[in-house]
Amino acid sequence: MDHAENELLTRVGPGTAAGETLRKYWLPVGLSTEINSDAPKLVRWLGEDLLLFRDEIGRVGLTEPSCPHRGASLDYGWIEAGGIRCCYHGWVFDVNGRCLEQPGEPPDSSFKDKIRLKAYPVRELGGLLWAYLGSGQPPELPNYHFLVRDDGERRFSGYVRECNYMQQLENALDPVHATILHGRPVHGFPAAPEWMETPDFNVTATDSMAYYVARRKGPESGTEWHREVAYVPPIMVVHHGGSLPGDSVAEMVDVAWRMPIDDYNTRTFTLKCLPGAMVKRGKVEKQARPKPPPLMRGTRRQWDMATINGQDNAAQVSQGPIVDRTREHLGHSDRGVIQVRKLWQSAIERSLQGEDPPNLIRNPTQNHLVHVDVVERLVKSGELRNHVPNIVYVSS
Ligand code: FES
Ligand SMILES: [Fe+2]
Structure with a gap:
């Protein structure tokens, strides 16, 4: 990969190729639970500083953070009067950026009608806040089945990592990497069995996603462990539950969105979607085991190598804020990495030519229980023999 390609894939600010492509999609900008009407919050997404707030009737706004009057930061403001009131002279703005009040101006003044706070559309779906940071008509907000099904439970978590989203x-x-980085025993605790040997894996790319199927021999003859992970542009990663035959988490869908804060920082939103039957059976709780003590390692920067998150931080943050891909030596084992890059690069190139990149839904009739069908596709083709069927639809 040359320097220009590396720049193309990694820069996300306004006016950049990847940044403008990302701005064509609805993107996750927060959890529904993290913003309430008490306190507006400064956030940063795709290199833009923004204000996130919820008004008195529950609507969420994502706006520029500085008051158009004389620039005070609106995160000191109060939620009232149909929007957010600037702390300095009390101008009020609603979630659409309209100026509703200017207490210091004459009562008959129409000055407020000329004032606009830049605001992006926000919607709530499945426990996440979604924003459209682009211009023009937004596409449909995808009704992924794991965001809209109502027969179970969604559990969110996440973290911020100090490196570029592409890493x-x-x-x-x-x-x-999972076998090496996460597969070692730590303080005598063995790693998860599925990570203890290097799998045989195939990588497949379609127009709309790239995925691998990794296989290892199962504990009994004729069985296999399998794990499927799909990258779905622009920033979503989907893993369908368990990989062991009869695994208790086989019905779970594990989703991660790698949302760029800016070129050098990424917030991951993770969702575990647990279908209702699993929740009722109580089979999803992991057996409690003692937490290993921290194993801090590193010279310039220390990470806890006894945790998955610490291990991934050590590997990915130490690559550099944006890894120099001109200096890599990619091998056969990197074919999944290569497919991720190719798929996203072709999406950006399509977008630069004025076409829609993949996974944009414009037609509302195609936006019904959208799902990422890696497992279903493999079961149908007979490639997965021991899979516990996990696609349960709830019609709406
Ligand atoms: S700076 Fe906000 S109202 Fe004056
Ligand atoms: Fe990892």
């Missing part, structure tokens, strides 16, 4: 997307289709 984390590449990691999704890199099953070899």
Whole structure:
């Protein structure tokens, strides 16, 4: 990869190729639970500083953070009067950026009608806040089945990692790293069995996603363990539950969005979607085991190598804020990484030519229980023999 390609894939600010492509999609900008009407919050997405707030009737706004009057930061403001009131002279703005009040101006003044706070559309779906940071008509907000099904439970978590989003997307289709980085015993605790040997894996790319299927021999003859992970542009990674035959988490869908804060920082939103039957059976709780003590390692920067998150931080943050891909030596084992790059690069190039990149839904009739069908596709083709069927639809 040359320097220009590396720049093309990694820069996300306004006016950049990847940044403008990302701005064509609805993107996750927060959890529904993290913003309430008490406190507006400064956030940063795709290199833009923004204000996130919820008004008195529950609507969420994502706006520029500085008051158009004389520039005070609106995160000191109060939620009232149909929007947010600036702390300095009390101008009020609603979630659409309209100026509703200017207490210091004459009562008959129409000055407020000329004032606009830049605002992006926000919607709530499945426990996440979604924003459209582009211009023009937004596409449909995808009704992924794991966001809209109502027969179970959604559990969110996440973290911020100090490196470019591409390093984390590449990691999704890199099953070899799991065996090495996460597969060692730590303080005598063995790693998860599925990570203890390097799998045989195939990588497949379609127009709309790239995925691997990794296989290892199962505990009994004729059985196999399998793990499927899909990268779905622009920033979503989907893993369908368990990989062991009869695994208790086989019905779970594990989703991660690698959302760029800016070129050098990424917030991951993770969702575990647990279908209702699993929740009722109570089979999803992991057996409690003692937490290993921290194993801090590193010279310039220390990470806890006894945790998955610390291990991934050590590997991905130490690559550099944006890894120099002109200096790599990619091998056969990097074929998943290569497919992630190719798929996203072709999406950006399509977008630069004025076409829609993949996974944009414009037609509302195609936006019904959208799902990422890796497992279903493999079961139908007979490639997965021991899979516990996990696609249960709830019609709406
Ligand atoms: S700076 Fe916000 S109202 Fe004056
Ligand atoms: Fe990892």
